Amino acid sequence: MSFELLAEEDGARRGRLTTAHGMIDTPAFMPVGTQATVKALSPDEVRALGAQVLLSNTYHLALRPGGERIARLGGLHKFMGWDGPILTDSGGFQVFSLDHLVKVSDEGATFRSHLDGSEQHFTPESVMAIQRQLGSDIAMAFDQPVSWPATAATTKAAMERTHQWAARCLESQPAAGQLRFGIVQGGFDEQLRRESAEVLMGLPFDGFGVGGLSLGEPKGVTYRLLSLQTAILPRERPRYLMGVGTPEDLVEAIARGIDMFDCVLPTRIARNGSILTRGGRINLRNRRFIEDAGPLDEGCDCYTCARFSRAYLRHLFMAGEILGHRLASIHNLRMLVRLVGETRQAIGSGRLAQIMATLRDQWALAPLP
Ligand SMILES: [Zn+2]
Known part of the structure; x- marks a missing residue:
């Protein structure tokens, strides 16, 4: 691997x-395919929007x-018909989100399946064995996030367990x-966040996820802890x-x-008729779009915006037509992929601060906390 x-x-x-399945230009936004599919979209459509x-x-x-x-069906790439890079998360976040159903020890976590x-x-x-079976390009170590707010003792214990588990993950093939x-x-504690970055960077990982942020804490806390950890890594x-993706957060x-x-945000909100635009989020169910002949976003270059009006998309949502979900998902994902792409191209231009300010302005993003 090379970075x-x-x-x-x-x-x-x-x-x-x-x-192993190709190159990723960074910064990169990864659409989420929870069940081996980006909901409602084919791999070709996902590729076409620039992911x-x-x-x-x-x-x-x-x-x-x-x-x-x-694995018997040829691995995850073959199974889902996507030949590009795939990152698999470790399940730590999902397991510990089950909350009252999970029992944790140093050995591992026992939980009830949400299915049966x-x-x-x-x-x-x-967890590493499952990711080996899936054959993903990037496998994440098993971790224990804590929710906001968490006590100091809970946070420290979860962090130390995460460190032990990280070392064990590296022993797997x-x-x-x-x-x-x-x-x-390291939860929401500056000292523990610092300690976690220092311990983890001593291990021969190919890269690092910053986990356990944007779980309900104030934005100012998120950004402060993030700055602190990226300064050390x-x-x-x-x-x-991990799991962060409003335009502002990106x-x-x-x-x-x-x-x-x-982040699941762009596809999840799309299915409710909520659309990302420069200038903020709109909901297509609103009556004011009933005869709006314009595209979802004036400056967008996606398939949906090239062909269809807000009025048509609104009609699809009101009529409960599946195409509405598909077209809105294509647009929302394209907006974020493009926002990240524009920011990426600006890095090294010598005008990053100015371009960032323009993006914040265009997207009506909140001022820095
Ligand atoms: Zn669009």
């Missing part, structure tokens, strides 16, 4: 990560259809060419901010040295 830094400016970085890499979920695929089954209530057990070793990323934690390895995190993102 090449091509330019740096004001703490932001432009780079290129080479994986180079997808995220899929170990937790969901392990429960259904199962890692072994996907069956008892399941994940360990660092089993990866799939051929598979990269492994550790996940820094090694410059020559990629950094991935711009602010890129400015703080983040290289990769994933």
Whole structure:
């Protein structure tokens, strides 16, 4: 694997990560394909909107259809018909989001499947074995995030367990060419966030996820902890901010040295008729769009905006037509892929601060906390 830094400016970085299934230009936004599909879109449509890499979920695929089954069917790329890079998360976030249903020990986590209530057990070793079966290009280490707010004792215990699990993940055999990323934690405590970055960077991971942020804490806390960790993490390895992806978050995190993102936001809100535009979010169910002949966003170059009006999309949503979900998903994903792409191209131009200010203005983003 190689991660090449091509330019740096004001703490932001432009780079290129080479994986077994191709190259990723960074900063990169990864559409989420939880169930081995980006909801409602074909791989060709996802490719056409400019995405180079997808995220899929170990937790969901392990429960259904199962890692072994996907391996027998030729691996995740073949199974889902996507030949580009795939990152799989470790399931840590999903398992610990089940909250009252999870029992954790140093050995691993026992939880009830959300599908059939069956008892399941994940360990660092089993999670890496599932990701080996899936054959993803980037496998994430098993971790224990904490929710906001968390006590100091809970946060410290979860962080220390995450560090032990990280070392055990590295002892497992990866799939051929598979990269492994550790996940820094530390809750909402500055000292623990610093400690976690320092411990994890001592391990031979190919890159690092910043986990456990944007879980309900104030934005100012998120950005402060993020700045603190990216200042410590090694410059020559990629950094991935996990599960974060409002337009505002993307711009602010890129400015703080983040290289990769994933978020369900653009596709999840699309299915409710909520549309990302420069100038803010709109909901197509609103009556004011009933005869609006304009595109979803004036400046957008996506398939949906080239062909269809707000009035038509609104009609599809009111009529409950599936095409509405598809067209809105294409647009919302394209908006974020393009926002990240425009920011990426600005890094190293010598005009990053000015371009960022224009983007914040165009997108009506909140001022810096
Ligand atoms: Zn569009």
